[in-house]
Amino acid sequence: MYPIVEKKVLSETVKQMKIKAPLVAKKAQPGQFIILRIDEKGERIPLTIADFDRKEGTVTIIFLEVGKTTKQLGTLEVGDVLENFAGPLGMPSEVKKYGTVVCVGGGVGIAPLYPIVKALKEAGNFVISILGAKTQNLLLLEKEIHEYSNEFYIATDDGSKGHKGFVSDVLQQVIDKHRVDMVMAIGPIIMMKVVSDLTRKYNIKTLVSLNPIMVDGTGMCGGCRVSIDGKTKFACVDGPEFDGHKVDYENLMLRNRRFMHEEGEACRLADAQ
Numbered sequence: 718m719y720p721i722v723e724k725k726v727l728s729e730t731v732k733q734m735k736i737k738a739p740l741v742a743k744k745a746q747p748g749q750f751i752i753l754r755i756d757e758k759g760e761r762i763p764l765t766i767a768d769f770d771r772k773e774g775t776v777t778i779i780f781l782e783v784g785k786t787t788k789q790l791g792t793l794e795v796g797d798v799l800e801n802f803a804g805p806l807g808m809p810s811e812v813k814k815y816g817t818v819v820c821v822g823g824g825v826g827i828a829p830l831y832p833i834v835k836a837l838k839e840a841g842n843f844v845i846s847i848l849g850a851k852t853q854n855l856l857l858l859e860k861e862i863h864e865y866s867n868e869f870y871i872a873t874d875d876g877s878k879g880h881k882g883f884v885s886d887v888l889q890q891v892i893d894k895h896r897v898d899m900v901m902a903i904g905p906i907i908m909m910k911v912v913s914d915l916t917r918k919y920n921i922k923t924l925v926s927l928n929p930i931m932v933d934g935t936g937m938c939g940g941c942r943v944s945i946d947g948k949t950k951f952a953c954v955d956g957p958e959f960d961g962h963k964v965d966y967e968n969l970m971l972r973n974r975r976f977m978h979e980e981g982e983a984c985r986l987a988d989a990q
Contacts, residue, residue, distance in 0.1 A: 730783075738751075766804070812836040848884075898922065900961075
């Protein structure tokens with residue numbers, strides 16, 4: 718059993734939890750994820766690690782209440798326990814000194830970006846962070862990411878904070894100003910696609926973190942397959958980070974919409990109970 722030792726409500730539908738999981742925390746690295754199960758009858762869901770503390774033996778997760786399980790998870794409180802909390806899974810981020818690195822996060826994709834920003838800064842990089850959300854109330858970890866950024870920008874769709882528009886607008890301004898050596902982007906698929914299309918024009922190395930539909934997280938089921946440069950890869954063992962210029966985003970979007978009807982029906986039945 719894995720107890721919840723801290724819970725924060727970041728917005729109406731976004732929650733942050735700190736889970737006591739000493740063995741996972743001991744091995745966790747930026748870019749990796751976990752798979753949890755609330756109870757013995759629950760489904761397994763993957764969530765990227767937002768932070769970890771080896772000393773206190775905790776792992777932080779941030780999630781959007783979008784489906785049946787994440788909504789159920791959001792109702793749990795400090796003292797409640799999770800049945801399973803498996804990880805760390807996936808390949809860690811390749812952290813080294815690149816030079817000038819731009820880290821772009823959108824929506825809940827900002828959460829897994831934080832440990833990467835921190836690690837890249839500690840590796841000696843000049844880190845420029847760009848965070849985006851629909852509105853300022855949905856921005857996550859501003860203070861934490863700002864602390865490890867040499868330059869820090871915000872973009873909101875409604876202009877409630879920072880640049881009114883998209884993160885790609887700000888990224889273009891940064892590219893015009895700096896010689897960028899690498900871009901790391903995590904967020905909605907369409908955001909990562911637009912960022913990758915932009916950086917391809919300038920031949921800037923770009924990494925994206927993919928979170929397709931996943932079942933077992935160990936490469937056995939094949940559910941999380943993605944097309945990278947025309948070849949089949951599995952996000953759970955080959956990723957979750959891939960070359961953004963080689964991802965088949967159209968295929969990824971189609972696969973991620975595959976069970977939308979079933980998920981909606983599951984939510985409807987759960988609400989009716």
